Amino acid sequence: MPSTKLLNFLTISAGISFGGGQKRPGVLLNNAINTTICAVMVMHWAILRIAGFTNGMFASYSPNLHSFYKHQMRRLHAAGSYLRRLFPEVISVFAACTFNFGPSTVTIPHVDAANLVWGWCCITALGIFSPDLGGHLILWDLGLVIRFPLGSTIMIPSALLRHSNVAIQQGERRYSFTQYTAGGLFRWVYNGNRSDKTVIETATLEELKLREEEKLRRWEEGLSLFMVWDEETQNFQERYA
Numbered sequence: 001m002p003s004t005k006l007l008n009f010l011t012i013s014a015g016i017s018f019g020g021g022q023k024r025p026g027v028l029l030n031n032a033i034n035t036t037i038c039a040v041m042v043m044h045w046a047i048l049r050i051a052g053f054t055n056g057m058f059a060s061y062s063p064n065l066h067s068f069y070k071h072q073m074r075r076l077h078a079a080g081s082y083l084r085r086l087f088p089e090v091i092s093v094f095a096a097c098t099f100n101f102g103p104s105t106v107t108i109p110h111v112d113a114a115n116l117v118w119g120w121c122c123i124t125a126l127g128i129f130s131p132d133l134g135g136h137l138i139l140w141d142l143g144l145v146i147r148f149p150l151g152s153t154i155m156i157p158s159a160l161l162r163h164s165n166v167a168i169q170q171g172e173r174r175y176s177f178t179q180y181t182a183g184g185l186f187r188w189v190y191n192g193n194r195s196d197k198t199v200i201e202t203a204t205l206e207e208l209k210l211r212e213e214e215k216l217r218r219w220e221e222g223l224s225l226f227m228v229w230d231e232e233t234q235n236f237q238e239r240y241a
Contacts, residue, residue, distance in 0.1 A: 010100075010101040010102075011098055011100050011101065012030060012034045012037060012038055012099050012101070013028050013030075013096060013097065013098040014028055014030070014038040014042060014086060014096065014097055014098075014099075015027070015028055015086035015097055016028070016076075016083055016085075016086065016095045016185065017095065017096055017114075017184070017185070018182055018184035018185050018187075018188050019114055019182055019183075023195070024080070024188075025076065025080060025083060025188055026083070027083065027084060028096060037099075038099070041099055042086060042087065042097070047177065048091060050124050050153070050177060051087050051091050051092040051094075051097075051179065052091045052092070053153065054092065054094075054122045054124070054153055054179060055092045055093060057153065057155060058122070060236070061155070061227075061232065062120065062155075062225070062226065063227075063235060064224075064225045064227065065119070065120065065226065068225055069093040069094070069181065072185075072186055072189050073085075073089070073093055073095060073181075073185075074089075075189045076095075079189075079193045080193070092179060093181075094122070094179040094180060094181050095180075095182065095185055096179070096181065096182065097177065097178060097180070098177075098178045099175070099177055100175055100176040100177075100178070101175055102127065102174055103127075103173045103174075104129075104167070104168050104172065104173060105165075105174050105175055106164075106165060106167050106168075107163070107164045107165055109138070109140055109162045109163070109164040110162065110163070110164065111158060111159055111160065111161065111162055111163075112158040112159050112180065113159055114159075114182050114183060115158055115159040115181065115182060116159065116182075116183040116186055117157070117159045117183060117219075118157060118160075118219075118223065119159065119181060119183070119186075120155040120156070120180075121155070121156055121159075121179070121180040122153060122154070122155050122180070123137070123153065123156070123158075123176060123178050124152070124153045124177045125149065125150050125151065125152050125153075125175075126151070126174070126175040126176060126177060127150050127168075127172070127173040127175045128150065128172060128173050129150065129168040129173065129174045130168070130169060130172065131147050131148060131149035131150070132147070133169050134166050134167055134168035134169055134174075135148055135150075135165060135174050136165060136166040137163065137164075137165050138163060138164050138165065138166065139156065139161050139163055140161070140162040140163065141160075141161050142161065145166075148165065159183070199211070
């Protein structure tokens, strides 16, 4: 299906999500052909290696946030046995992915508002193109234009930062593989495996007041999961000394 964030290129998403009117988390639905394509893609050795590499990056550079993802997804699957992981936990803690098939994938400036606000989205560039002439990643809010060759992977808080990429040259090909987790899944787990709607409808006035107070502190909880560079350096020294 074409995406509104892309300029009329084919995309297929797979994995688990929650939102858009769903009553509970579920597996992203595709037609029979796209379901088969996804099943083949997520089992391909190259995709498994990219997912595993990305997971290692996540655990190394943001261990607290990686641990948060891991344990929240464990709680999700423990209560929802009908859900099927996109990848084994040892390979990836992300709940979903999108394959952008191009053939010359270009995105317009956007944020992924459905993702966890303080969470990571991992983007991997694929294809055959000149990274000097196109395919650059633009982080608009930071004023950065980043050279992004094929095979490159970056992690960004895509729900916060507006991002897009530069068009490639005529005749070149660019694809991408992205991994992410919908914020709705974390809210479902936080609510005790219930939707916000259900919680609000059944809560007392005192519980609603407490919930609003917790929401005001949520950004601090998310921020506490990040590490400054000195903490990153110390973490690497302790892990790899």
